[in-house]
Amino acid sequence: MDNCRCSFCINQDTMQKDLDTFEIPQDIQASSVEETADGLKIRWSGTDGHESFYPWDFLNFYLENDRRQPEAVRLENFGSDGPKSVRLSYEDFYPGHNELRGEEADRVVGRLTGLIARHGLAFIDNVPTSSAEPTQKLLEKIAFIRETHYGGFYDFIPDLAMADTAYTNIALPAHTDNTYFSDPAGLQAFHMLSHTGAPEGSASTVDLGGQSLLVDGFHAAEILRREDAEAFEVLCAVKLPWHASGNRGITIAPHKRYPVLELASEEDGGSGGAGQLHRVRWNTADRGVVPFSGDGDGKTSPEAWYAAARKFDGILRRKDVEYWVQLKPGTLLVFDNWRVLHGRAAFTGVRRMCGGYINRDDYISRWRNTNFSRQEIMDRIVG
Ligand SMILES: [Fe+2]
Ligand SMILES: [Zn+2]
Incomplete structure (x- = not known):
């Protein structure tokens, strides 16, 4: 009853x-x-x-x-070529410069979130670059932007105002963001509004670098599972401390330790059912000390973790796994931060970047409500 x-x-x-x-x-x-x-x-x-x-x-x-999240998504992994047909245009949201609203807008958001759910990322081309506001408005069509200790929606030119390497111009290896939160952001987005050679704008003739790197973490983890099932299990089993402590007075750490790879369990259901990759946490810069206490049989010893992590790192850096893309002003990239790792090459000149995070639950709610009927959702989620 x-x-x-x-x-x-x-x-x-x-x-x-x-x-x-x-x-x-x-x-x-x-x-x-x-x-x-x-x-x-x-x-x-x-x-x-x-x-x-x-x-x-x-x-x-x-x-x-x-199952708690029973909507099926047929995941498609990507390698160095990146996913196919994941581009939308600003005009899809603003045909003839008129903003779509209501159900018409929902349909386009449904396409956008559907692409991200399946492929892990999507691009939106022809976004205005004169200010960051159109980018922010696009993101807010998915859901509200998440505030963190770094702020909410950002629009910045690199300096070390915030103590994090993301705010410099050095190369960054592939990583996921927010490994230090109990609930890492579900989506991350960025849009390079401009990239000019310093000091005077001579951008078009010189290669300023700064290509973006995207890696399908699920794809990389599946390769590890195929090539070394034991190493895969170690990365699922060993729970690590993560933290963000670079800003004075702020020390963030998840409420418990989390492993690098998390799998869907029987109860979680979801796309591929039990055993399907569910979340990747990978940012060695924000990792704490690998626990000394394994499970006693050596399988989850620190030595086993380092060996497994080294293998995973090697896969993440393979030529056929890394997807390099040169972001251009006008192109907004939105990707699943629970699945897709990002990084970049070093660059010269001055870049103005804007972007933000969106919570996982709010993104999935939006995806669900723009890809399934009210009745299906009521039947499956509410019961
Ligand atoms: Fe990052
Ligand atoms: Zn009743």
Whole structure:
């Protein structure tokens, strides 16, 4: 009876449970069960004749397929060529300079989030570059931008105002951001608004560097699983401390230790079911001390972790795994920070970058609501 779907038990406006679970007698029994074409009608003993109706669809789903994120995505991994057909244009959101709204806008956001969910990233071309505002407005079509200790939406030219190497012009190896949060940002986006040679703009003739590096972490992890299943298991098993402490008065660390690779469990369901890659945390700069205490049999010793991590690092740096792309003013890149690692080559000159983070849950909610019908979502998520 706790799962009764009736309008007395579930508030139809908020879809929250109105029923007080603990008012249900502990020894409750079905006093009658009636099968209909659409589902089961159950009358309960010990109540004032409360009657519940459970559609077959509901019963089948929860009996056979009890998953919390059940929408299937066929993931497509990418290597050095990058994913195919993952480009949208600013005009898709602003045809003839008119901003789409309501369902029309949702359809385009559905395409954008659908591409990211499947391929891990998407580009939006022809975004205005005269200011950062159009980029911010585009991102906010997915969901609100996440604030962190670095701020919210950013628009900056490298200096060490914030103590993090992202704010310099040196090369950065492939990494995921926010390894130090309990809940790393789900999406990250950046848009290079301009790149000019210092001191006077002579950009077009010189190679200023700064190519962006993107690596499909799921693809790399699957290669590791194929080539060295034990190393893969070590990266799933050894839980590491992560932290962000470069700014005075701020020391961020997840509420518990997290491994480099996290897999979906039976209950999580999701795209590929149990064993499917779910999240990658990889930023050795923000990693703490590898725990000395393994599981005692040497399988998760620090030596085993370093050996496995070295193999993974080697795969991440393979020519056929690294996807290099030169970002140009006008192109906004949005990618799944739980899956895709990013980095860049060193550059000269002055770059103006803008971008931001979006929470994973808010991105997935938006994706779900722009790619599935209200009914499907209600059936699968709310129950
Ligand atoms: Fe980063
Ligand atoms: Zn009820």
